[in-house]
Amino acid sequence: MVDPVEFAEAVFKTSKLLVPTPSPTPSVSPIPTVIPNVPHYERVGETGTKTLWVVFVLMLLSTLAFVAxxxxVPVQKRLFHVITTMITTFAAISYFAMATGDGNSYAHIVVKEAHKHVPNTIEHVFRQVFWARYVDWSVTTPLLLLDLAFLAGMDGASILVAIVADIIMVLTGLFAAFxxxxxxxxxxYAIACIAYLVIVYQxxxxxxxxxxxxSNSTSKLFASIGGFTLILWTLYxxxxxxxxxxxxxxxxxxxxxxxxxxxxxKPVFGFWLLFAHGRNATAIEGFWSHGLEGEGALRVGDDE
Structure with a gap:
């Protein structure tokens, strides 16, 4: 990551040496001079900023709705509610950061163009990359996978492989952006796509x-909401x-x-899942619902 301001100052400070100066001795032919191009910036505009604010509000309202x-439902059946609420909560934080101007940096891209009769040209492009989006994805996409995995009743080994592949996909996508x-x-980008195929397989x-x-209703829901998710993730x-x-x-x-x-x-997925399966979710007892209770609790005066 390069600071575009420092880069521009450095380029134009040294570019004075490349400009020809008058010479008392006449030259036979003019000496070609190469003057550095002005760096090109690709950054967010007014439309993009307004979009970030709108999505932040949608994520926040969805979070409040999921909490309500x-x-x-009883605490025993809140597993999907808790996970889905976390998804939109992290997304709201990410979009607030991006909307207020945080969570971004510039990727320095060098574009070289070859010419036949004139010197090659080099263009320096600085494109704004919102790394906060990748931080969001590194947390929310594993939670989305947990929603789908728990809905289907997948085994722990398959869940672990899917989540690790997901994290690899997001991180390599961030590396590709810079x-x-x-x-x-x-x-x-190719590594990220391979990791995505592992998720699809799982x-x-x-x-x-x-x-x-x-049950038949759960199987149909997993097929429809899982297919919906994979189509969206393929578009990313x-x-x-x-x-x-x-x-x-x-x-x-x-x-x-x-x-x-x-x-x-995220919000549409969450509302779909909770309305279709929230009340029919399997009740989870034990630590999830009742904590440690008396078992395993430490008491004053115990020898061990």
Whole structure:
């Protein structure tokens, strides 16, 4: 990550040496001079900022709604309510940070163009990257996977593999966003896509196998909401490839695309899951509902 202001000052300070000065001795032919290009900045605009504020409000209102819904069911059946509330809570924090100007930095991209009869040109591009979005995804997407895994009744090994693959996918996506050249950028992107395929395998194969032992309504819900999630998650790398990857979209267009996907993948997903399955969830007893009770509690005067 390079500070674009410091970079511009350094370039234009040294560029004076490249400008030809008058010479008392006449030259036979003019000497070609290369003057550095002005750095190009790709940053959020008014439309993108307003979009970030709108999504923050939606995430906040969804969080409050999920909290209210959790109060209407006994604590034994609040597992999905708690997880879903956490998802929109972290998303609201992330969007508040981005909307207020925090959680972002500039990726320095060097664009080289070769020419036949004139010197090659080099363009320095500084594109604004919201790393707060990746922090959000590193927390919320594993929680989304837990919702789906618990709905299907997946085994612990499959859940662990899916969550680790998910974290790898998000982190390599962040590395790709700050890649200095095409090799780094698309190399990290390819690793992220491979990790995503691991997640797809765990949900489609392991998840489908596990949910077969559930009721017919639960199986249908997992198939529909799981398919909905996978379609949305497939669109994320496409948006990244067009936006941060190929830079065909402006930062504002990228923000709008991610905002639509985040609203569908988090609040809409949460309301769908809780309305369809919240009251029918399996009751969880033990520590989740009653704490340690008397067992395992430390008492004053115990020898051990």
């Amino acid at each position: 819904m959790s109060w209407r 890649g200095k050249n095409d090799g780094q950028k698309w190399g990290w 949900l489609v194969v392991s998840g489908r196998r596990a949910v077969m032992s559930k 790398p496409i948006v990244w490839g067009i936006g941060d990857g190929a830079r065909k979209w402006s930062v504002d267009a990228e923000i709008i695309a991610y905002a639509i996907l985040d609203v569908l993948a």
